[in-house]
Amino acid sequence: MRAADQRVLRLAERQYSLITRAQATSYGLSEDEVDGRLARAEWIRLYRSVYKIAGSAPTHEGRVLPAVLAGGDGALASHVTAARLVQFEGIEDGGLHITVQRCRRVVIPGVTVHQSSVAWGAARMRKIPATSPVRTLIDIAGLVSPIVLEDALDDVWRRRMITIKGCLEALDRLGPRGPRGAKPLRKLLVERVGRRPSGSGRENATRRVLEAAGLPTPERQVVIRDERGVELARPDLAYPEAKIAIEFDSTTWHASKESLARDHARFNRLSAEGWLVFLADDDQLTHPERFGDNVRRAFTARRTENARITKKRPVG
Numbered sequence: 536m537r538a539a540d541q542r543v544l545r546l547a548e549r550q551y552s553l554i555t556r557a558q559a560t561s562y563g564l565s566e567d568e569v570d571g572r573l574a575r576a577e578w579i580r581l582y583r584s585v586y587k588i589a590g591s592a593p594t595h596e597g598r599v600l601p602a603v604l605a606g607g608d609g610a611l612a613s614h615v616t617a618a619r620l621v622q623f624e625g626i627e628d629g630g631l632h633i634t635v636q637r638c639r640r641v642v643i644p645g646v647t648v649h650q651s652s653v654a655w656g657a658a659r660m661r662k663i664p665a666t667s668p669v670r671t672l673i674d675i676a677g678l679v680s681p682i683v684l685e686d687a688l689d690d691v692w693r694r695r696m697i698t699i700k701g702c703l704e705a706l707d708r709l710g711p712r713g714p715r716g717a718k719p720l721r722k723l724l725v726e727r728v729g730r731r732p733s734g735s736g737r738e739n740a741t742r743r744v745l746e747a748a749g750l751p752t753p754e755r756q757v758v759i760r761d762e763r764g765v766e767l768a769r770p771d772l773a774y775p776e777a778k779i780a781i782e783f784d785s786t787t788w789h790a791s792k793e794s795l796a797r798d799h800a801r802f803n804r805l806s807a808e809g810w811l812v813f814l815a816d817d818d819q820l821t822h823p824e825r826f827g828d829n830v831r832r833a834f835t836a837r838r839t840e841n842a843r844i845t846k847k848r849p850v851g
Contacts, residue, residue: 539563552591556584612665620660624690668696676716686736693732748827777837
């Protein structure tokens with residue numbers, strides 16, 4: 536095999552079996568040699584001047600990178616495409632999206648091309664030029680529902696891909712008007728200042744069920760200690776004043792016998808300290824009204840009982 540062919544194949548291996556005409560010729564192949572590989576179906580044309588080595592396995596990255604390469608210098612995978620590259624929670628396939636500089640007119644069949652005059656937030660995600668997690672979060676804020684945005688925010692915050700301070704500073708730099716979706720995103724960010732991220736999107740779903748039932752917003756990840764100060768538990772959600780704890784019970788984290796035993800021991804310790812524990816799971820969340828009503832009734836009863844005890848307590 537010629538040295539030029541070896542160089543081209545090594546480059547393609549690093550690019551999910553992809554090569555551009557400009558790359559191939561810069562590595563030593565002639566225009567006729569590129570055309571010959573296309574004519575013999577050794578390479579498959581994906582976009583203008585972007586090719587795939589025949590026989591390579593299809594991958595999500597192998598769909599995204601050709602669109603970015605077709606966008607030319609400075610093009611980035613962006614919006615929901617960038618979010619899916621790093622698996623933002625709740626983000627589904629929304630087609631291929633790239634962002635290019637506003638001064639360039641780029642048309643690629645089957646690809647949504649966004650233009651931006653603001654050159655910031657570039658990164659490499661899975662070896663693909665893409666917008667950074669912070670910029671991606673800002674870009675998708677105006678494209679997804681408030682629920683999806685909240686779950687995605689907590690997911691990348693929980694995985695330490697962003698910071699709340701960094702996101703707020705990025706929005707400030709983009710100016711008072713900001714991009715589409717900036718206002719709801721800023722609201723979510725401000726609500727999280729000084730707090731912990733949720734444990735999962737299902738935890739957020741459980742919180743929303745409780746709020747829909749007329750309950751106040753529960754506290755997240757409250758550390759519960761016994762009278763000696765020993766930590767007993769850190770439930771997903773809690774109403775400390777009513778001594779009610781809510782946990783999302785997932786088979787992903789609680790499938791083994793050992794983890795179940797630890798959970799049961801923890802719940803027993805909480806019960807001994809007067810806490811009432813509610814378990815939410817996927818089945819419970821398919822009947823949210825029933826679950827929310829049960830917690831609301833317990834919350835009301837405990838708050839009433841606490842008020843009665845306080846009223847009877849002697850003064851002085």
